[in-house]
Amino acid sequence: MHLSHLKLTQFKNYESQHLDFSPRLNCFVGFNGAGKTNLLEAIYYLCMSKGYGSTVDQYSIRHGDRGARIGGTFVLDDEREDRIVVKLRKRQRKVIERNGTAYARISEHVGRYPVVIVTPDDINLVLEGSATRRKLLDNSLSQTDPQYLNHLITYNRLLDNRNARLKELEGHPDHTGLLGVYDAQMEAPAMYIFEKRKEFVDPFTELLTQAYATISGRREEVGLEYKSQLLDTGWETLLAERAEKDRILQRTTGGIHRDELVFTQDEHPLRRVASQGQLKSFVLSLKLAQYRLLERSTNRTPILLLDDIFDKLDHERVKQLLGLVMGSTFGQLFITDTDPERITSLISHDPAVEWQRFLVVDGVARNEAEWKRFLEEE
Amino acid sequence: MQFSSRLIEDAVNAFAGLPGIGKKTALRLVLSLVQRPTEDSVHLARAIASMRENIQHCITCGNLSDQTVCSICRDQRRDKSIICVVESIRDVMAIEETQQYRGVYHVLGGVISPIEGIGPADLNIDTLVQRSTAPEVREVIMAISPTIEGDTTIFYINKQLTEADVQVSSIARGVSFGGELEYADEVTLGRSIVARRKL
Numbered sequence: 001m002h003l004s005h006l007k008l009t010q011f012k013n014y015e016s017q018h019l020d021f022s023p024r025l026n027c028f029v030g031f032n033g034a035g036k037t038n039l040l041e042a043i044y045y046l047c048m049s050k051g052y053g054s055t056v057d058q059y060s061i062r063h064g065d066r067g068a069r070i071g072g073t074f075v076l077d078d079e080r081e082d083r084i085v086v087k088l089r090k091r092q093r094k095v096i097e098r099n100g101t102a103y104a105r106i107s108e109h110v111g112r113y114p115v116v117i118v119t120p121d122d123i124n125l126v127l128e129g130s131a132t133r134r135k136l137l138d139n140s141l142s143q144t145d146p147q148y149l150n151h152l153i154t155y156n157r158l159l160d161n162r163n164a165r166l167k168e169l170e171g172h173p174d175h176t177g178l179l180g181v182y183d184a185q186m187e188a189p190a191m192y193i194f195e196k197r198k199e200f201v202d203p204f205t206e207l208l209t210q211a212y213a214t215i216s217g218r219r220e221e222v223g224l225e226y227k228s229q230l231l232d233t234g235w236e237t238l239l240a241e242r243a244e245k246d247r248i249l250q251r252t253t254g255g256i257h258r259d260e261l262v263f264t265q266d267e268h269p270l271r272r273v274a275s276q277g278q279l280k281s282f283v284l285s286l287k288l289a290q291y292r293l294l295e296r297s298t299n300r301t302p303i304l305l306l307d308d309i310f311d312k313l314d315h316e317r318v319k320q321l322l323g324l325v326m327g328s329t330f331g332q333l334f335i336t337d338t339d340p341e342r343i344t345s346l347i348s349h350d351p352a353v354e355w356q357r358f359l360v361v362d363g364v365a366r367n368e369a370e371w372k373r374f375l376e377e378e
Numbered sequence: 379m380q381f382s383s384r385l386i387e388d389a390v391n392a393f394a395g396l397p398g399i400g401k402k403t404a405l406r407l408v409l410s411l412v413q414r415p416t417e418d419s420v421h422l423a424r425a426i427a428s429m430r431e432n433i434q435h436c437i438t439c440g441n442l443s444d445q446t447v448c449s450i451c452r453d454q455r456r457d458k459s460i461i462c463v464v465e466s467i468r469d470v471m472a473i474e475e476t477q478q479y480r481g482v483y484h485v486l487g488g489v490i491s492p493i494e495g496i497g498p499a500d501l502n503i504d505t506l507v508q509r510s511t512a513p514e515v516r517e518v519i520m521a522i523s524p525t526i527e528g529d530t531t532i533f534y535i536n537k538q539l540t541e542a543d544v545q546v547s548s549i550a551r552g553v554s555f556g557g558e559l560e561y562a563d564e565v566t567l568g569r570s571i572v573a574r575r576k577l
């Protein structure tokens with residue numbers, strides 16, 4: 001699957017933009033603030049029906065305009081074409097259309113056009129609190145297992161209610177037995193989520209370490225460890241252990257909401273020992289592992305969006321990384337860079353690679369031919 | 379909205395204060411009343427005032443009632459050995475519509491949900507436990523929405539009823555999980571009561 005065409009209207013700093021893409025590699029080059037990331041964001045919108053991370057729909061509409069439109073054409077493996085349109089309007093619900101018909105529910109869209117994005121912000125996966133890493137587990141597992149998502153929603157709802165009850169009790173014991181009801185209700189979802197997370201880690205670690213070994217040239221080894229109170233004790237013991245503590249602290253201190261995913265580098269905690277380039281290599285490997293999982297679960301080759309990946313990586317790692325993602329096991333690729341020559345020097349030696357380079361200046365993107373014509377006219 | 383009459387404006391605002399009625403609908407209602415004979419408006423106002431002044435909650439089951447004890451609880455033909463526990467008065471009406479049930483009711487007034495500030499003490503649970511210890515009561519049916527909070531409420535009440543010598547059952551889940559009872563169609567709801575399962 002690949003995106004063959006993109007049309008933007010009043011999206012971020014683009015007034016009106018048409019682009020035709022290579023099914024393999026596309027590079028957006030230009031200065032800071034030119035609009036490179038915005039193009040990746042537009043592609044992400046088409047695939048996921050929303051922006052990446054903290055992006056807010058309202059801010060994706062060009063300043064001063066009342067609405068934005070993102071149109072794209074996906075070419076599927078059987079050559080069929082799907083036309084997707086995302087319409088954002090100020091203070092109105094967004095509309096997503098597939099081949100001219102709006103979806104009744106936006107959730108019907110998600111998963112049809114798998115995408116993985118890597119941005120400089122992803123470093124937070126390592127640096128931030130454990131909630132970010134649990135989300136990584138939950139997102140990956142929910143994609144392949146709707147049951148998992150159901151259990152997670154149930155568990156979190158019970159947890160919120162249980163915590164509210166503990167607050168309400170203000171440190172007094174619960175004579176009504178309501179806490180015990182929550183304990184009983186939580187068991188099934190907790191155990192399901194625990195088992196699935198445990199099963200997930202080994203195969204995922206394998207994908208991760210493979211990618212890392214390639215990028216780093218095996219200079220160091222990374223690992224991943226799943227930590228859960230349930231690895232050491234059973235559910236009943238966990239309940240007994242948390243009861244008294246919960247009463248005093250007025251929140252639920254034990255359970256799968258305290259699980260942690262620990263990243264390691266040569267057996268040490270990654271965030272304590274890794275250099276900036278090593279951190280970046282790790283995050284990239286993590287995303288490439290997710291790419292493989294997504295490919296398996298959707299049975300489609302995801303689109304890969306790489307934003308500012310060259311920053312902080314040494315020449316050798318950049319070369320290894322590009323070699324990896326340009327390989328036949330990856331699909332369509334979009335890369336941004338501030339240096340117009342770097343990517344050219346890295347791949348132009350291989351004439352077999354079909355690729356497009358776009359120069360982005362102040363909300364206008366032009367391919368090489370258009371750019372040449374533009375310069376001649378100037 | 380601009381009004382040339384203060385009287386109209388007040389009436390519109392009074393209607394628009396009710397749930398489900400916007401300013402436009404309110405205006406339509408008011409204008410329609412203006413076109414009808416005066417008696418219609420007087421009758422409407424009396425009906426509302428009289429309802430509000432005299433309506434009460436049945437001291438036995440919590441249902442809405444004109445008297446201290448509601449018409450269902452007073453009805454000699456109803457089977458007092460079965461109590462159907464529901465969240466709200468609307469659920470009583472929904473189940474009555476099905477005409478599948480000949481027992482009596484108990485209205486909780488909600489489900490247990492500490493995140494919304496509703497604990498067991500805020501609901502009609504103690505009165506239910508009391509009622510259930512009466513010797514003639516044999517069965518308590520939980521007809522609670524199949525939501526997470528609904529389940530909590532069912533398990534909680536079930537626990538409270540262990541002392542009472544009653545069989546506790548829950549309506550069969552013909553209703554999709556996460557759905558609200560009040561929106562279930564009559565056929566599904568009727569079948570769910572007939573095919574209730576023991577807890």
Ligand SMILES: Nc1ncnc2c1ncn2[C@@H]1O[C@H](COP(=O)(O)OP(=O)(O)OP(=O)(O)O)[C@@H](O)[C@H]1O
Binds near residue numbers: 013030032034061336
């Ligand atoms: N809603 C909007 N309307 C108009 N312009 C916007 C809007 N949102 C963002 N922009 C502009 O888009 C530009 C940022 O674009 P983008 O993030 O794509 O830059 P970039 O090319 O990736 O830069 P860098 O190399 O620094 O990452 C900024 O100049 C910003 O002012």
Ligand SMILES: [Mg+2]
Binds near residue numbers: 036037038307336
């Ligand atoms: Mg950028």
Ligand SMILES: [Zn+2]
Binds near residue numbers: 437439448450
């Ligand atoms: Zn009554």
